[in-house]
Amino acid sequence: MLGRYYRGQDCAAARALELVGERWSLLILRDAMFRQYRRFSDFEKSLGIAPNVLAKRLESFVADGLMELHVSAGEPREYLLTAKGRALKPVIIALTVWGDSWLEPGPIDYVHPGCDGIVEQSLRCGGCGDEVAVDEIGVRLRSTLPD
Amino acid sequence: MLGRYYRGQDCAAARALELVGERWSLLILRDAMFRQYRRFSDFEKSLGIAPNVLAKRLESFVADGLMELHVSAGEPREYLLTAKGRALKPVIIALTVWGDSWLEPGPIDYVHPGCDGIVEQSLRCGGCGDEVAVDEIGVRLRSTLPD
Numbered sequence: 175m176l177g178r179y180y181r182g183q184d185c186a187a188a189r190a191l192e193l194v195g196e197r198w199s200l201l202i203l204r205d206a207m208f209r210q211y212r213r214f215s216d217f218e219k220s221l222g223i224a225p226n227v228l229a230k231r232l233e234s235f236v237a238d239g240l241m242e243l244h245v246s247a248g249e250p251r252e253y254l255l256t257a258k259g260r261a262l263k264p265v266i267i268a269l270t271v272w273g274d275s276w277l278e279p280g281p282i283d284y285v286h287p288g289c290d291g292i293v294e295q296s297l298r299c300g301g302c303g304d305e306v307a308v309d310e311i312g313v314r315l316r317s318t319l320p321d
Numbered sequence: 322m323l324g325r326y327y328r329g330q331d332c333a334a335a336r337a338l339e340l341v342g343e344r345w346s347l348l349i350l351r352d353a354m355f356r357q358y359r360r361f362s363d364f365e366k367s368l369g370i371a372p373n374v375l376a377k378r379l380e381s382f383v384a385d386g387l388m389e390l391h392v393s394a395g396e397p398r399e400y401l402l403t404a405k406g407r408a409l410k411p412v413i414i415a416l417t418v419w420g421d422s423w424l425e426p427g428p429i430d431y432v433h434p435g436c437d438g439i440v441e442q443s444l445r446c447g448g449c450g451d452e453v454a455v456d457e458i459g460v461r462l463r464s465t466l467p468d
Contacts, residue, residue, distance in 0.1 A: 180368075183348065183368075184427065184428055185351070185420075185428070185429075186416070186417045186424065186425070186426065187348070187351060187413050187417040187427070188420075189420045189424045189425060190416040190419050190424065191347060191348070195342075195344070196344075197342070200334070200338060200342070201327065201334070201335055201338070204334060204335075208459075208460045221327075222328070258423045260455055260456060261422065261423060261455055262419055263455045263458055264418065264419070264444060264455070265412065265415040265416055265419060266334050267444065267458075268412040268414075269334040269338060269412055270333045271333075271411065272333075272337050272409055272411070272412060273332075273333030273334055273336040273337035274333045277336045277337065277340070278333070279333065279463075280331065280332050280333030280336070281331055281332070281462055281463055282332075282461065282462055282463060284444075284459070284460055285458070285459050286446035286453045286457060286458070287457060288446075288449070288457070289448045289451075290448060291446040291447050291448015291449055292447045293445070293458055294446075295411060295442070296442075296445055297414065297431075297440050297441070297442055297443075298441050299436060299438040299439070299440055299441075300439045300441045301433060301438020302433065302435070302438055304435075304436075306433045308408055308410045308411070309407060310434060310435070311410055311414075311431050311433070311440055312355075312431070312432050312433075312434045313429045313431055313432065314429065314432045315428055315429055316429060316430055
């Protein structure tokens with residue numbers, strides 16, 4: 175069986191992948207974020223995913239605080255994204271931007287409903303304010319930061 | 322066996338995940354992007370990953386154009402990121418930013434080597450130029466775009 179955890183990785187990206195890196199996870203979250211799907215049957219239809227796998231993913235999302243389960247008498251259960259779950263939108267957008275550019279353009283744009291403009295991902299330097307190109311970005315250990 | 326493909330998903334994010342969504346893939350790419358690892362033994366040591374899995378991932382990356390294999394006589398083989406591979410940095414950064422905020426802060430900052438400032442991810446509207454909050458972002462089918 176594939177593990178879900180990345181032991182020995184002191185890395186926020188690895189920790190994030192422990193919660194959302196399994197097969198189907200990010201596509202379920204995509205449907206919840208951008209198609210407003212909430213019900214088991216909606217995710218199942220959209221993804222063609224085995225019900226036991228879908229159930230396991232949704233359970234994990236609830237346990238990890240990415241979704242909340244809402245149960246009302248006579249209604250199908252609903253899985254609603256929390257703020258923590260919605261905060262993963264930039265991950266889906268970054269994957270989409272890359273797929274659009276390097277694989278094959280997909281069918282959607284992310285839009286700013288206020289003005290109908292297209293939402294663009296950018297990386298900016300908090301120091302000088304410049305946009306930073308992908309090949310310029312470096313890393314620094316936080317423990318070596320100047321005071 | 323887990324499939325690698327997401328059949329029936331006309332979605333650039335799903336296409337991206339077909340190339341980088343398997344277990345360990347994004348962490349191997351992280352090490353190549355930000356630690357400048359190139360050799361099989363470096364990835365193996367860093368990740369504690371089974372050699373057969375690592376070999377399979379690196380082969381896929383070469384086949385999919387994310388890495389190039391460099392072979393010189395008497396030297397270990399080297400796997401170098403291509404521009405297509407390096408263009409995935411925003412995906413790793415988005416995962417890191419989310420993990421830092423919602424799970425546990427990791428040990429690194431992404432920096433702009435020119436001025437030593439911290440690189441920040443943002444989503445901006447290409448129409449009005451405003452920063453767009455996660456909860457504001459919507460989607461629109463490209464086929465319904467006005468001319």
